[in-house]
Amino acid sequence: MSNVTRLPGPIAEVWDWQRNGACRGRDSAQFFHPDGERGASRARRENAAKAVCGSCPVRAECAAHALAAKEPYGVWGGFTETERIRLLASGWEDAAERGRYRVDVRRLEARLGLPTRVMSTAPPGVIAAQRRRPGRRPSLGRVPVTVR
Incomplete structure (x- = not known):
């Protein structure tokens, strides 16, 4: 119990x-x-x-x-x-x-x-669409989170 x-x-x-x-x-x-x-x-x-x-x-x-x-x-x-x-x-x-x-x-x-996690500020659908565009480096909108 x-x-x-x-x-x-x-x-x-x-x-x-x-x-x-x-x-x-x-x-x-x-x-x-x-x-x-x-x-x-x-x-x-x-x-x-x-x-x-x-x-x-x-x-x-x-x-x-x-x-x-x-x-x-x-x-x-x-x-x-x-x-x-x-x-x-x-x-x-x-x-x-x-x-x-x-x-x-x-x-x-x-x-x-x-490890410090990297948080995304963009919705997942936006990130996936950016990754699919050929010849273009995706801007993932990621902001590192610092640990103090």
Whole structure:
């Protein structure tokens, strides 16, 4: 039986973020590994889950929940089980925003030594159309995100 004492109480402000998650309505198998999954197949699944998390408007809240509740399984807020274990061991509380249920995701990624993500400012359809034009170098509208 699960120990639910570590979870926050039934306060709407604490849980309401889940309604806006990019993962909502998706197959949970993308975020939680099946028994015996290892190696390249696990890495592919985790990378696909992280891609969904990368565009999620509530990623900071999701990551904060997973760390505070010590979620033992799955990809939450763009962090795998192993990455969350490392963050829990090294301390993550300094990246939490005071008085809010959010964390500074970029700061946690930097702590783990994860590569800085390049965020696109153009919609995916625009980028794909630019890539298809022959003889023209695509302008991807990418802006590097710096980690401080």
